[in-house]
Amino acid sequence: MSGGWVYIVSNKPNGTIYVGVTADIRRRAHEHREGLVEDFSKTYGLKRLVYAEEHASITDAIRREKTLKRWPRAWKVRLIHTLNPDWNDLYETL
Template sequence: MSRPSTPATLERMKGGFVYILANRPDGTLYVGVTSDLVRRIWEHREGLADGFTKRYGLKTLVHFERFDDIASAIQREKTMKHWPRAWKVRLIHAGNPQWRDLYDEILG
């Protein structure tokens, strides 16, 4: 499968993104940061990102946040990685109670 192109709306957005992946509703979670959300999620979905996400089949984008600069995104990711699991689940439920895969939404 070829790499997806980034929609013009996301391409114009400089800065960074914090995202949460899951393998199923209320399943295993992963918090990550990137400057190119479409590319990074595609890499996870295609199994190109070795490590934790590949090992546990984390391919469902359940939450993301956009930041004007990458430094703010990195700080938010570090903060969220230290949160208790319940706080992350609460954040997902607040914006995505059905744990829908948001990947199609970021594709435009």
């Protein structure tokens, strides 16, 4: 089994956020940027990859995603600020 990623996308600094999980962060970030999937992120224009963390297995990534989704928004915002205080789009760094 291969690794996985937990990521957060947003529409602007301190804007709406979405927590997701994927085995292919480059493909998934591209899908968000281009609005290729009809979901919450497309509805709210969440195209900016503001946070990503790699995990050894997709199972670990899914477990972490479920944990983050239960967190209060303030905790998620603080997590983004620890690695990306300016909420830059990390897509180009992948």
